[in-house]
Amino acid sequence: MNQTKISLKNVTLTRGGQTILKNMSLAITEQRVGIIGYNGSGKSTLLRLLCGLLAPDSGTIRVHNQTVHEHQKDLFKTAGLIFQNPDHQLIFPTVIEELCFGLRNIGYAKAEAISKAEQLLVQYERSHWRDFPVASLSEGQKQLLCILSILLMEPSVLLFDEPYSALDYPTRLQLAQVIQALPQQAIMVSHEPNSFADFDRIIWIDHGQVRMDGSPETILPAYERAAQDRNTL
Numbered sequence: 001m002n003q004t005k006i007s008l009k010n011v012t013l014t015r016g017g018q019t020i021l022k023n024m025s026l027a028i029t030e031q032r033v034g035i036i037g038y039n040g041s042g043k044s045t046l047l048r049l050l051c052g053l054l055a056p057d058s059g060t061i062r063v064h065n066q067t068v069h070e071h072q073k074d075l076f077k078t079a080g081l082i083f084q085n086p087d088h089q090l091i092f093p094t095v096i097e098e099l100c101f102g103l104r105n106i107g108y109a110k111a112e113a114i115s116k117a118e119q120l121l122v123q124y125e126r127s128h129w130r131d132f133p134v135a136s137l138s139e140g141q142k143q144l145l146c147i148l149s150i151l152l153m154e155p156s157v158l159l160f161d162e163p164y165s166a167l168d169y170p171t172r173l174q175l176a177q178v179i180q181a182l183p184q185q186a187i188m189v190s191h192e193p194n195s196f197a198d199f200d201r202i203i204w205i206d207h208g209q210v211r212m213d214g215s216p217e218t219i220l221p222a223y224e225r226a227a228q229d230r231n232t233l
């Protein structure tokens with residue numbers, strides 16, 4: 001029997017007088033899970049709750065055997081969030097400095113951190129990036145650097161918030177291959193139904209609640225039909 005890796009029980013989050021997530025309960029065992037929903041439905045908020053950046057007003061969240069808001073300090077080792085905009089995540093001038101930052105924070109000595117970062121660059125055939133200025137990388141390259149920075153921390157689950165939004169088609173395809181090959185569980189928010197074709201499960205969030213939940217074959221056509229019927233202009 002599959003073991004539940006992520007669970008939310010009656011999770012509610014209110015900000016600025018608005019209930020953003022309403023009494024949400026979910027049990028997630030699958031390796032590849034897509035989150036869809038219209039603008040402002042609560043998708044990014046859900047990812048932020050899963051990685052402990054936000055704490056719920058009520059309810060409990062467990063991610064890979066940790067109760068999220070009780071283990072905030074260790075949580076980045078469990079759940080790694082890759083932000084929608086790489087510029088919100090990348091803060092160092094060079095690739096190697098960026099890669100080493102997280103490792104130094106969790107206690108690696110400088111030489112160890114450099115060696116681990118270099119090994120990962122070799123694994124992803126990007127050794128030549130080592131001393132590149134981050135500012136010289138393209139959007140797709142920056143997105144990959146964000147993923148590599150998080151991978152170095154070896155989290156059990158990766159949370160992607162619209163990773164394809166700024167990427168051209170070829171870069172999107174390459175990044176999709178990188179994501180597909182990751183051994184970790186991945187939860188991904190995207191506005192593009194096509195990006196979920198190989199996923200195990202899709203959760204459709206609407207006004208802070210689960211509207212539909214199931215296989216891509218069931219949920220994506222229903223989502224597309226509803227989107228076509230919806231007048232947003």
Ligand SMILES: Nc1ncnc2c1ncn2[C@@H]1O[C@H](COP(=O)(O)OP(=O)(O)OP(=O)(O)O)[C@@H](O)[C@H]1O
Nearest residue numbers: 015016018020037038039040041042043044045046
């Ligand atoms: N700190 C906050 N204070 C007040 N309202 C907030 C806060 N954070 C989010 N919200 C509101 O909560 C709702 C859900 O936001 P969220 O970013 O989770 O939506 P989303 O589904 O990811 O949207 P999008 O697809 O546009 O990225 C929005 O209406 C947003 O304005």
